[in-house]
Amino acid sequence: MKKIISLSIVFLLIVSCGKDLPMSTFDTYGPIAEEQAFLFSIIFWAGMVVLVAVEAAIIYIYFKYRRRKNSNRKAAQFHGNTKLEILWTILPVVFLAVVSVPVLSAIWNFGTMPENPAVVVNVKGHQYWFEFEYPDLDVVTANELHIPVGKQVLINLDSNNVLHSFWIPKIAGKTDIIPNQGNQMWIQADHTGLYYGQCAEFCGESHALMRFKVIVDTDEDFATWIDHQKTEAYVPNDPLEKEGYTIFMSAKAGCGGCHMINGSKKAKGKIGPNLTHVGSRQHLASGIMENTQDNLRQWIKDPGKIKPGNIMASQGAVYMDPNKALTDSEVIALASYLQSLK
């Protein structure tokens, strides 16, 4: 039984360090994550050398000086050993001094913001989603961060609620988001593709569901994406989409009080995510589910069930007031409208 338990622990440890896991910090795709993984590995292996040497010495001494049967040997009584004490003071000092060189240089590197970043993104932590604003490009979006490949990106972090932490395991380690006190980091991704991000500071009951995606684009794809994000929202022609649009903009549903839809005079809210191009995002509800009609309906029907404690569920009129509750056909129309916002 014990063997099975220890084998399964070893197995879990090995699996958790696997290479193809989306959140593995060992599988790096940018200079910051690489340097952090390098720091981890040198400190880990240096620590292993110390561990093995100390444990080997303990085991050796334990057997060499153990009490033997029928022996009257007495332990030597003495006080202190100057040579040994100097040695075990100096060795850790040398060890820490050596390790501090790459550590301090990394801290300096991470803390020195690029002078000419290719892109600046203002990241705002909400409960429980991320807002991404590109101040120089006049774009605001949510939960899916696009960046160009191989370029330095400056990230300004802020929150007006609680602590969050911004973490893209394969691209850069965590940086805390401190309410009303800006924090900065810079990132760079060296391969195009989709990367997983996660809030890494406990921020409330749906903290674990506060995820995001990072899409690393080629320069051309990034420019195309930005141009598209700048366009005003699609205005539907299809009857079902039109019905959803009418519900969305109605005072009864009140969606526009919290959500912005660029080009609309009624949807100007800033409390929830900007939905101008929500249909073009791959995921919903901050990266926790695929952006499909069915998922979108479930989300609109009962957001509190999918993400407990979110503001839409606790403050949206259609969820608080039973007289205003959305009917199934209204939910279908709304989902169809939102998905049309490519």
Ligand code: CUA
């Ligand atoms: Cu935001 Cu945890």
